């Protein structure tokens with residue numbers, strides 16, 4: 290095609306106005322590609338058609354993979370319902386869609402043990418969080434106390450003082466005050482190795498380290514040995530209590546700079562809750578690059594929450610890229626099923 294046409298096509302693709310783009314396609318246009326992409330509800334790349342997650346059924350302990358109904362589509366919940374008919378199913382694996390094989394599986398014991406006989410955490414009930422996307426039934430990951438997922442030895446995640454970004458779409462009404470319903474970067478040893486050795490989204494009403502405005506729940510950064518709604522641990526009045534049923538939680542960090550952003554995942558725009566310097570004692574970062582879901586970095590397993598989709602990126606995403614990701618999340622039409 291003539292060169293002026295290519296430039297025009299590129300312009301349309303990067304503005305996203307006429308070209309459909311899923312969250313990880315959008316992050317790629319900002320040179321902050323996804324290095325992990327997890328969801329039981331939908332594909333996070335337009336061309337992704339492989340397995341989203343694996344379930345195991347109690348009747349015969351066999352497993353099956355649940356894929357999108359089409360490339361870039363929502364999860365085939367009917368396949369899960371058929372496989373799990375008249376028995377219980379657990380989510381055994383949440384596959385990484387980024388191609389880096391950063392799959393989340395049952396979290397091992399660390400500083401804290403999980404409730405399973407081997408000290409591991411337990412697995413989420415595969416039918417624990419039914420919702421709809423654009424009117425079609427899908428399932429989230431309902432984390433109760435004792436449940437957790439982890440990927441040690443993750444590939445491509447930020448280590449040391451590397452910049453990174455992440456978001457998670459969660460249930461803004463499912464939380465408790467325990468430690469810690471997290472999604473993000475954590476220790477490789479499953480133990481607490483000190484301040485700055487984590488950078489993860491936290492959601493809930495834990496006030497052991499700090500709090501935001503009102504009674505919570507709050508989005509905070511779990512930076513290890515502290516939950517932060519801003520630069521100071523104790524009280525961050527700009528960090529709001531969250532009231533929406535579906536919530537987009539965003540955290541990003543780079544040398545001596547980090548930010549917390551959020552918004553209703555079903556409507557509207559993101560707001561910036563904090564954008565500034567890292568807390569005292571937390572610069573430089575000492576990220577270790579494991580990935581956790583539903584637990585603290587030392588496997589503290591007593592929190593609860595519900596996860597629908599989330600990614601981690603290489604590089605510090607711009608607000609503009611995140612705003613486009615939020616628009617795609619809203620367009621996916623998260624809604625309750627009842």
Ligand SMILES: *[C@@H]1O[C@H](CO)[C@@H](O)[C@H](O)[C@H]1NC(C)=O
Pocket residue numbers: 377414415416417
């Ligand atoms: C899983 O969730 C479903 C739906 O809420 C419930 O009927 C079932 O008893 C749960 N199974 C377990 C093992 O908790």
